[in-house]
Amino acid sequence: MTWSIIARDEQTGAFAILCASKALAVGAVVPYGAGRTGVIATQAFANPFFGVDGLRMLQEGCSAHDIVAALSASDGGRDHRQLHLIDREGRVAAYTGSACIEWSGSVTGPQVSVAGNMLAGPQVVEATLNAYVSASGRDSTSV
Template sequence: MTYSIVARDPASGQFGIAVASRFFAVGAIVPYMAGGIGAIATQAFISPLYGTDGLKMLQAGASAEEIVTAMTGRDAGSHSRQLHVMDAKGRSAAFTGERCIDWAGHLIAEGVSVAGNMLAGPQVLDATLTAYLAHPQKAFADRLLTAMEAGEAAGGDRRGKQSAALKIVRGEAYPWLDIRADDHPDPLPELRRLLAVAGERYLHVAESLPTSDNVSGMLDRSSVDLKIAELEAERIREGRPSASFATPLF
């Protein structure tokens, strides 16, 4: 009922997961990740413990393969579950239970894995992976969404559409970006809109947040405010409307 991509951006070391499904709020229970640690997507007949316990193993230094083996080996219901994992070194491993509803499967390439179940066919994952690998020049969030859009164009979830999510972590446990369309007739275009909204203000403010290396964060936000003002002025000059539905500030 879901397809997803787990990847590590080689330039920045960021981890990202994008997911789409004909299921409510898929972003609430599929992606698990922490900056500098790794990323996990658990789907099909979901076990959130694959995510929470798998992250603990990643933090302890386990490999992606060790996590897949441990999570599925202890679980009598693994035959109906799907899991793909990327560890801190960018190594991937995946599992598709033999009772996952067709079409179901996974693919792994350098720095990326894709997996899905209840799909229109194997072409969904082929298109998703191909699109990701074909666009290394794109910003990471854009690259992940482009891959998911290609999978949707190839048939996506064979039941239809309902929700989608995109989550990216940098060096921290908290996400740098976490956007979701939980119940929407066309969730991937809605994620595109939300990413555009994030680019107007949110992602620039995110640069000022405290980190483990700087627990006070950016104390002088003037450079952030200037960047936001410059982008807003450029948008107005070009006659582009804001992507946001927010009410005016004044």
């Protein structure tokens, strides 16, 4: 089981990432980020190259969508992986491989994404997104 939330503050441009897992030392495997660049979470059977290569692509100005497409297309293990990221413009993209153990998936909103695997169901990521929106003072109709 791994769960993560990534977000970008619209006013300051600051990024945040939080992850939790049954796996030991998840903080050394899942989160990647760089100021003024973006954040990436790679999980399920995490691929650290998603973080390394994804950060390079973010620094080059690639969009979140293009990065997720490129990284997942080039990885033979993509069916067992999850990836979500936010680029410097606040664009969000997510990918969940078809072989990830149930329940696995993600939900996104403006400048925020929540992903998880081996969860009780989609209500877990939906509740996380709703809690974030509520706590951030955002208008829930914009999610």
